[in-house]
Amino acid sequence: MKKGKAFEIIVKRIFIRIGFSEVYSDGLYVYNGTAGQMIQGLGNSHNADVLLEPLVQTPFYSQTRLLIECKDYKDKVGLNIVRGILGLREDINHFEIVDNNILQERRKQNRKVINNCPHARYTYQVAIASTSGFSTYAQEFAATHRISLIEFNKMPFWNKLMNLIGEKGDADIEEEELKKNVDKISSHMAVAITNMGQLLFLYCQSGMVDFPADEYDILWRNKNEPWTLRCGDKEYSFQLPEYIIESWINYSENEIEMKKKVIENKSTFFSNMIVYYCCDQKPVIKMISIDFEKLKEAKKKLNEIANGNDK
Template sequence: MKLGKAFEIFVEHVLINVGFSVVAPDNLYIFNGAPGKMIQGLGAVHNADVLLEPPVQTPFYSQTRLLIECKDYSRRVGLNTVRSVIGLREDINHFDLVDIDELTARRRQNRHELVHNYERYSYQVAIAALNGYTIPAQSLAATYRIPLLEFNRMPFWREFLRLIRPGYVDDLSYRFNSEHNEDMAIETQIINLAVEVGKHMAVAVTNSGQMLFLYCMTSEQIQFGDDYSLHWSEPELPWQLRSGSQIYFFQLPDSIMKRWLSHATDELQIKKEAIHCKEQFLSNMVVYYKYNERPVIKMISIDENQLRLARERLQTYDI
């Protein structure tokens, strides 16, 4: 088993345990090929690393699916990868089954049935990376609302690395590649870890299009209030989202942190930038999670009272 495959298994099974479901091949639009699961596009067929449906669909819209491209690069993901993913999303969302029979049938005004009757989906494509993203890649992804996923600051990450890099946890150049007869045992270990992580996990989609994996260390019973607050202290540590009685850890791309810090010359300015970024990027979230083994979707909003108090404190500092 190669490193990329191990990463795909982990990401897929974490999301399955949050409530997402695997998309089964229909042997036409989606089928199993030599590289794995394949999906038709307008111009080409594409390998789908992780292809899932969310636990709850949005009424009055096309049904949605999530395709995650997992990148096991030893370096950070760059612009070319993001450009490729933007093209991938365009290609699979513009695919349609139109052949000579369909075109001929359209000429008849009294046709009574569809030549090809299949469900259409709207696809969102995300990138998951082992070693992060360059700042230009983050900027391009944000412009086109491509979610960027990374876990290297999360509490469970070192345990995953121990499975795929035994003895080389901190060596980013180490290329995991197990023997064939070891694959089944390693896959089982990865799935077991993903199941345990998934018990503590919710997935949020922000109003800026970013996906957040919210990891709760205080309880396996995921619950959210109607609002939340955000807390961040050190660049090496994950963020905290507090809602109700629970505390969740999550990561944000470095570009948002850099936005806070790039022009800030003192602590007061950093706090001002933090408040601005929270409002702009993270004011509302749709959260997917399981409650009593049933899928739940909930909208939560940033705690306006806390933001107001923070602004008032900053005003007193300015005086």
């Protein structure tokens, strides 16, 4: 098993253990090809490294799916890769099964329904998971187009997992054994979606996943460690690319400032995000919030570390 394939398994198993569902090939719209699972696009079909459906669908909208491209590169993922992912998203979201017969029949006022290839309409969101991080240009482009960037290299479990896989081109571990190890890790994980649409993986080192409070705050110590999200008596490690987390904090601050201007009272205003996790093997969804003062503290620490003034 190649290391790239092992990385795909890691990403996929984490999502599934949190509660996402695997999308199985239907043989037409999504099918199995020589490169793996393929999905039809307007211009061409595309390889889908990891294809999933979320725990719940948003009412009044097309059903949503998530396609994750997994990159096991020596160097950081660059701008060209993220541009390509944006093109992929556009191509698969504009796909429709139409042939000449259907187009000709549409011209008739008394036509019958002749589309023999009905399929559910999906809106596809895309994300990129990388073992080596992302360039600044790639991060800026991804943030603008709401493409989630996923990395784990600072997370507490990552080095142990990489040691199991090995440093060579081929992973030193069997697929089933790898899945078992990932399942143990992901049983302590949740995934959040920020107000910017960024996926945020949360890892709890002690105890089971739970969010006992409705509010949270975030802490950071230095560039070599992940951030900490604290909710009640629970602490979670999380990691985001530097530009992405800076953009998220700034966006959340601006969001609260706008609320203050629109609603002129002394209420405490919050920025929210949705957390998905499993409890007793059942999917759970919860909204947690952070207030303006805690965001200011996080931004201050971010600036101190960026300027080399952290102590």
